[in-house]
Amino acid sequence: MWQKSINLWLEVRHSLVALAVFLNGLLIFKTVWGMSINLVELFHIQSFSGINWANIANGPWFILGIFLMINAFGLLYRARTAWAVSIVLLLITLVYTMHFYPNLSFSISLCLATLIGLLLLGKDFNRSSATAGGIFAFISFTMLLFYSTYGALYFGDGFHPAIDNLMTAFYFSIVTMTTVGYGDIIPMTEPARLFTVSIIFAGITVFATSLTTVFGPIIRGGLNKLVKGSQQNMNRNDHFIVCGMSILAISTVAQLKQRGLEVTMIIGRPEEEFPLIEQRLGSKCDIISGDSTDNAVLSKAGLDNCRALLALSDDDATNAFIVLSAKELSAEAKTVLAVNDSKNMNRVKQVKADIVLSPQLFGSEILASVLSGEPLDNDKLISMLLNSGHGLFDKT
Structure with missing residues (x-):
């Protein structure tokens, strides 16, 4: 009986960690929905120039919850990329919750426990199929770009000069995610600075990983052909x-x-x-x-x-x-x-x-x-x- 329990644990522990990550995203939804905001209007945008972004509170946090839930599905397939991205997202969630909502002790505890579980079971997430990795990397990059662009608009008044249009927000997101940092737009308030730090950490993980996953094999294949020349396929028979x-x-x-x-x-x-x-x-x-x-x-x-x-x-x-x-x-x-x-x-x-x-x-x-x-x-x-x-x- 004891051995069966051990075998069962070895088979399902990665699924339990994925469930924990998913629950972290759900808790963010529960917290946001308990506040006096109208999240339905978040995606009913007709004109960016006429929006009062301050009226849509906690939008970046809400998108972070969506991102966590998507990563949970990647963890079910033991994807290495999903594991790395989940750690970064949970760190951002933990810091954000502890700073702005220290009274949410259960959310903080679950987030911390999930982080520890991911780190301890890191060897379980070792699959890196090129096709699946490319698709997941594209989804991760798209979600991060949406998160950073929207967040830049939401915290726009906290920057100098203020970010008040979509193109500026998109520009700031790309510059920050790639860690270029020209210094033409500077976060001035504490929330804006914390948000910028979250983009930098997430960008290093997601943006760099996405480019490596999608373009890495193509570049390596081209270099191998350039250095080694065209090679005939191996005749694999009776081996x-x-x-x-x-x-x-x-x-x-x-x-x-x-x-x-x-x-x-x-x-x-x-x-x-x-x-x-x-x-x-x-x-x-x-x-x-x-x-x-x-x-x-x-x-x-x-x-x-x-x-x-x-x-x-x-x-x-x-x-x-x-x-x-x-x-x-x-x-x-x-x-x-x-x-x-x-x-x-x-x-x-x-x-x-x-x-x-x-x-x-x-x-x-x-x-x-x-x-x-x-x-x-x-x-x-x-x-x-x-x-x-x-x-x-x-x-x-």
Whole structure:
């Protein structure tokens, strides 16, 4: 029962953090709606020049709540960008609430607890699909631009010269988000200064991350073509696909390469680190940067023509998802799955990989056999090591 509780916690803890971020956004809505303002009129704008922005109180805070709720959905998919942006937004929310509404003790406590949870579980948010990251980065940048432009109009009287039109507000937002800061518009009041600081922190995270996510791959691809020239696609056939960067994965690739076998590695590291990985392997290797659970990445690695796919990452859940993705893409694909924690063996077996390997369990059984004086032969060793390996290397 205790082990089931632990496994359940490991599976849902990222969802609980996402829910906490979502609740922070809802609390902002609840607080704002409890004040004497008409939020419905916020989006019924006919003419910017004729608006008295002081009548629409707490508008930037309201938009911040929307931003938090959008980021919560990104956290459900363990997006790294959503994790980083959520931390910055929660810091802004915490400072804003403590300064202007110190009596909201529950909101402050929840915000602080959510921040601590995000920081402690940072390793859980490690997914960075290029397509999903680009879409999320675009949404984040758009929301931040709307937040900063509207906030500049709302706090317009607190600047010198005062910001009283949309174009000036847009200009100030871009200049501040990019940390250029020409100094032609200066925040004079305390609220205006705090708002400017929030744009700077959010801009460094969202604006820079958005540009890197969207344009980074394009620039890197262009530079690689310029430096390395056009390269032909690898002929991936009758090879092994190794997923992960664990010690077991590196050692397995090195041993396969020593035996003259073709290997393709799938790792979640940038291409800049490939030389270091090849240095660890001691030889050149066909490496793909991407998510091993992504069908497009598995197809690129040549799953249909491989001899076997080896899921050898440090995380048992990730290994199980890799095998499931491979089986979904190609039911005939042979799969090998490593179990890092022997407690997960029974659960992982349900994935029905062709070979389930547990180095931890294998080592403990060998040690116990040696210490108890039991004889060890090849058949017994293979029986300990593999739960089923029949037909893996059979050729039709």
